[in-house]
Amino acid sequence: MLTCQRSHFTLPDDLHYLNCAFMAPLAKTVREAGIAGIDRRSAPHLIEPSDFFEESDLIRRLFGRLVNIPDPNRVALVPSVSYGLANVTKNVVTSPGDNIVILEEQFPSNVYAWQRLCSERNLELRTVPPPLAKHGGRGLEWNNRILTEIDRRTAVVSLPHAHWTDGTLFDLVQIGRRARECNALLIVDGTQSVGALPFDIQQIRPDALVCAGYKWLLGPYSTGLAYYGPTFDEGSPIEENWITRLGSENFADLVRYRNDYQPASVRYDVGERSNFTLLPMLAAALELVTAWTVPAIEDYCRTLTTTLAIGLRERGYWVEEDRWRSGHLIGIRLKDPRDSYQLSQRLHERKIAVSFRGDALRVSPHLYNDVAEIEALIEEFD
Numbered sequence: 001m002l003t004c005q006r007s008h009f010t011l012p013d014d015l016h017y018l019n020c021a022f023m024a025p026l027a028k029t030v031r032e033a034g035i036a037g038i039d040r041r042s043a044p045h046l047i048e049p050s051d052f053f054e055e056s057d058l059i060r061r062l063f064g065r066l067v068n069i070p071d072p073n074r075v076a077l078v079p080s081v082s083y084g085l086a087n088v089t090k091n092v093v094t095s096p097g098d099n100i101v102i103l104e105e106q107f108p109s110n111v112y113a114w115q116r117l118c119s120e121r122n123l124e125l126r127t128v129p130p131p132l133a134k135h136g137g138r139g140l141e142w143n144n145r146i147l148t149e150i151d152r153r154t155a156v157v158s159l160p161h162a163h164w165t166d167g168t169l170f171d172l173v174q175i176g177r178r179a180r181e182c183n184a185l186l187i188v189d190g191t192q193s194v195g196a197l198p199f200d201i202q203q204i205r206p207d208a209l210v211c212a213g214y215k216w217l218l219g220p221y222s223t224g225l226a227y228y229g230p231t232f233d234e235g236s237p238i239e240e241n242w243i244t245r246l247g248s249e250n251f252a253d254l255v256r257y258r259n260d261y262q263p264a265s266v267r268y269d270v271g272e273r274s275n276f277t278l279l280p281m282l283a284a285a286l287e288l289v290t291a292w293t294v295p296a297i298e299d300y301c302r303t304l305t306t307t308l309a310i311g312l313r314e315r316g317y318w319v320e321e322d323r324w325r326s327g328h329l330i331g332i333r334l335k336d337p338r339d340s341y342q343l344s345q346r347l348h349e350r351k352i353a354v355s356f357r358g359d360a361l362r363v364s365p366h367l368y369n370d371v372a373e374i375e376a377l378i379e380e381f382d
């Protein structure tokens with residue numbers, strides 16, 4: 001069991017930062033890697049052609065190890081979830097009348113792309129809502145509703161592992177099985193889970209997984225990682241850049257234009273992916289997560305959110321049942337939503353950072369938090 005790792009970060013002592021789902025603070029090693037990157041960029045004679053490739057490949061390997069992708073070339077470097085999903089929507093095969101299954105109140109980067117595809121190709125967008133929060137069995141019933149909505153006309157199921165507003169868990173193994181039965185693709189937005197909730201590509205078998213890097217992967221903003229499975233091997237990326245073409249290692253020969261791409265999913269890398277400041281930061285972040293291990297991060301966070309769930313349920317607040325909520329991200333529904341303004345003022349004064357998303361107050365701790373901070377938060381609820 002891990003202990004509190006606050007000394008790895010530079011958070012002010014009096015700040016209770018319970019908001020990793022908004023943005024992770026940079027760990028000291030991540031910050032230092034960024035500064036070293038800027039210094040190197042200040043002296044371009046220190047940058048070798050191999051640097052354009054080796055750092056990217058290190059990131060592919062580190063992310064691959066984290067989610068169990070044996071071939072690192074299946075990992076593409078993307079700047080955002082919307083970018084990673086644009087590569088997906090450009091390449092999915094559909095017929096008019098097919099449907100796309102998503103969830104209610106999903107993060108917009110995983111909604112707008114599907115709305116556009118549906119209107120351009122005459123598809124049905126099926127948005128699966130949860131049952132009322134007050135009812136027991138909400139998580140289970142929401143999962144069952146998803147399974148029911150997937151049918152022979154489903155082309156794609158695109159959803160998260162844990163809901164970004166309240167941490168409701170989705171059983172991706174079961175949903176993936178149902179999707180495969182119906183010949184539908186499974187696309188996962190892992191932004192609010194990968195790094196704090198174990199994810200195994202071999203077990204879940206998604207066709208694509210896209211993650212922003214700046215939350216549970218502890219990386220810098222404007223970095224992200226995407227896995228694309230064999231379905232996308234012959235696809236066309238949303239942009240054509242030089243480095244994703246075969247032989248791009250040989251700079252002198254770049255004018256000998258090539259039709260073929262680098263292997264597997266590298267074709268989907270964003271242009272100028274070899275960012276000399278951001279990639280070393282992302283590598284340092286992935287190394288930290290790898291060293292701590294995702295199951296240990298999950299356990300640590302779950303201990304904190306369990307204390308919170310018990311304290312709040314005793315006071316009459318609603319949080320999802322433990323079986324159907326993530327350990328690292330938890331949504332609280334207030335007795336009266338009109339209380340949210342006053343509560344947010346009190347939390348601000350007490351220097352407790354959380355977020356309001358949808359109608360949930362979202363609390364998302366990490367290894368830099370401890371139980372005293374959770375107790376401070378509980379005290380602010382009547």
Ligand SMILES: Cc1ncc(COP(=O)(O)O)c(C=O)c1O
Pocket residue numbers: 021022079080081082083107109160164189191192212224
């Ligand atoms: C579930 C989820 N997906 C994606 C993102 C970020 O999307 P993008 O990288 O397109 O800005 C967020 C940000 O809060 C999120 O919560």
